[in-house]
Amino acid sequence: MLTTCLTHKSAKMFAIHLVMTASIFLWVNNSHAAYLSGNTKPFHNGGTGECNECHSTGAVESGVPRRGNLLGSDSSSTCLRCHQSPEGVQHEPYQVATSGIELVEGVAPRELTPGGDFGWLKKNYRWSGEGRDKEASQGERHGHNIVAADYGYSADTKLSTAPGGNFPANSLSCISCHDPHGNYRRSVDGTISNAGKPIIASGSYNNSPEPDAFSAVSVYRMLAGKGYRATPGVEFTADPPTAVAPSAYNREESSTDTRVAYGSGVSEWCSNCHGSIHDAGSGRATQHPSGKQGKLSAEITYNYNAYLSSGNLNGSAGTAYSSLVPFEMGTDDYAVLKATANSNGSNRSGATMDANVMCLSCHRAHAAGWDSSMRWNPNTTFIVYDGKYPGTDNGAPAAIAQGRTSAEVKMAMYGRRASDFAVYQRSLCNKCHAKD
Template sequence: MITALVISLSSAHAASFAKGESFHKGGTGECNGCHATGASEIALRKNRSAIDLLGSDASSTCLRCHEASDGSVTPQGHYIATSGLQLGEGMAPVELTPAGDFGWLKKNYRWRGENGRMEESQGQRHGHNIVAADYGYTADSKITMAPGGNYPSQKLSCTSCHDPHGNYRRAADGTISNAGLPIIASGSYTTSPEPGPNGTVSTYRMLAGKGYQDKGGAGLEFRADPPAAIAPVSYNRDESVNDTRVAYGSGMSEWCSNCHDRMHADNSGRASQHPSGKNARLGAESASNYNSYVASGNLNGSMTTAYNSLVPFEMGTDDYQTLKATANSNGSNRSGANMDSNVMCLSCHRAHASGFDSMTRWNVSATFIVYNGAYPGTDNGAPESIAQGRTSGEVKKAMYGKKALSFASYQRSLCNKCHAKD
């Protein structure tokens, strides 16, 4: 699931709401939660923004409530970034939302590779480099435009993807628009109400849809609506016992193509990268692989228990009730794929950031993601080329706390969940 990057609250407001969605309730929150509305506030911030944001920029305004600043070492609700003060050497970002913790953008790693040369995994390669000056997040220094697209990196913010005023809504018949019946609640959760004749629910994580142009001046207009998806209420959590299963229904890759269109198809219509989207059905063979694959060397799995949140898939449906019945964080539905399930961008990547290059869900650059029965680290004798500068604790956190013993003693890439090469 993608996690909300939404409007933040003033410090006074932040203490009064347990979760970000309590403030937004699926749509526009209190104006003074994000904007200076009094004359004295406006005077103090007159050099910041024409719209008088309480932060120096859009993302800084969001992070006023969505970055954990209380020193907690356990994941909490609506936080999507760990404070920079908690990101020292060997320390992993704390938050475990399905989209990932932006704190990984501040973690840099260096190691000596098998060829003897120094290699590195730069923080800015770990995710979407939002610009949030107040919190030390800056634009990507090397990639100036969205890969496969025309969105300028200097303009990337939370509101590049999420509509800060939450105008986009889902009606009872499933249609999405940015106007119409009022939004009565969030549409992101298993507990969200049904849209009906008197009201609608917001799109998944307040993602923007067709016609959206963010206020950052990037000049790009969205051509695709948000995906159909539902998250469990408890979504920011350790997955050592049960997976956090976001029910991805359809449309995720199509929505990602708003900024990354050439990553999905070249001028001939052929996919230029790994196939993804509604036309990238798993088919009988890959679905069978997914369901039987447990770990390297173990193809004895069952469809009833095959789901793995490190390799999610789209179900090929936008039916609200079906998605609600599937999303969970207690292991109540672990069912695997069928031939009509499809690969999407989030099958391999996280939406915000991860502990690995290209914000992948596991380390695709290492030969083993588990080595000698443990997560490889600089602290447990794993080869330097496999530990890649990380401690075993950092790797475990990047793998969302899943137990190393749930994999093979020498576990290879989770690409094998669909391809079953090892």
């Protein structure tokens, strides 16, 4: 009788231990969605998530064999099962593509993450130009053309490989940049590796916990690092950048900017696929310097901080920042970055002599409303015309409206008011160069 009681008691304690262990496991693997918005459905929070959210653990659905038993027909389609916003449903912070947008003329994609909305890849524009019969801004020129067959995204038809590199366009997917299993982690000493202490949370946000002696956090946006091979023959040589985003980041910027604090390493990380784009011997020597080669001079620093709009150089360093022309701060100090990243206007400080230009100073990482994934339209004389965003609906010249409605232009500018700029506002290259 005594033996029976002891055995029962041991079994009960073992069961309690299993429950506690499972609870800890689920907490560690809580989703970035839950981390940000209180969503109760657990998934990845920096590290590996629930396998069955991406992979079929039973029979292959519909009898169609898929690589790795993915729930989508390819990698990006699997990602977009969660990261594309369903039609008619309020978007979540982590969604990076608007569904059905190609079917609605004159309506812009609605996701406003710093990386941009892949929906712009489906927006094609044509207009009559000055001195030319036709002009066009094709959707595939608006950003990185991920291949996601289930959602209508296909490879770039013009570029067969990444500019400045050899990454094949027909292999480009979400996991070309992001490690789907989130193995890359930042340790307490700042080192990045793809194994080591367990990942306890995302490391992307200004309210993310910091690693300690017993744990690590994920790298920025679960980007892949050194040694990563998403495609045969292409191996990453640079680790993810040092950066911190505000916890509220998919939002209009009509009142305050969404400020991602970029510390260092952005352009160096982009070189994993675009390695020779800035090399003098590549035929691209005229490309804009960036990264460590793009440190701001005293003149550029002054211009950035003084520039408010075309013809207005009355700004000050304390309020000079614009997310349409972000810069790299030149620091790896996460305390500094977390104090800087915000979406409420609490830190609008401008450039210093430690700052530098980076790829994301001009381009968005995913896609944008403009060619080359630019943050503003580089192919028009005026980005604001006669005090309004130029559109086919308000009488702007065709060469300036370029086939877009004023609402589309405003959304591509992340909801900013046209009145925030000059009545005839020119290119935002002037934020640094102050030519007009």
